[in-house]
Amino acid sequence: MTTARPPAPAPASVPPRVAAALRASWGRDTCDTADVADWSPRRPSRGQCGATALVLHDLLGGDLLLAEVWLPDGRLQGYHWWNRLPGGAEADLTRDQFGPGETVQPPRTVVRPPGPPRRCRPQYELLRRRVLDRLASAG
Template identity: 75%
Template structure:
């Protein structure tokens, strides 16, 4: 399939572009100390969910993540694409016993993200370069 902007990349192609774009510089500041190339998805969920939302639309999903002892570990973001399919490219980032709770839909506010804006912008640039530019998906 093609659009006026050229070929539309598949979700598989976009996922590969996203995964190959992650590094310490695209990681959430809160997770940067724990990031490593052995677990590149750690701390990438917010920026990744926003990039997928840019490309495919749908819903942003947010859930609490709990430690095994019931303390809050943090928050996890992923996507529900149009048609209802959930995609979570960073679902493998959690340590044993960390539990992702049921999500809620979050409406994306206009403008750039308030948290991790630089990480999102960098990841977005890298992904768009790998898939062929800004009009590549939608």
């Protein structure tokens, strides 16, 4: 039986209640469509990076970071999103989604375009709503 991996600790610059609200809000329905087949409750961060980075950006500001992810044979697996918060600390709440041999390359900063995301908009909107509801109910 495979057990869930413990989540990586959130950087000190991410309030613990925000990190907890994000992690508790992940599900198959908030997963990037490209990763749904690989998502499971044992690996809840799989496919959550784009929506998570956008919600964290909504809440804390900073920069969005984007990097290619390579497979062991050098093929492109996909892309990974995370945040650089005001003050310079990087916050990557979904880094533990990657399996052995999946290598995240150095990031580039991406300017967030105005308006809602073009890709995975329903997943982002659902995750955002869940997180804001959890934060509101926690006081």
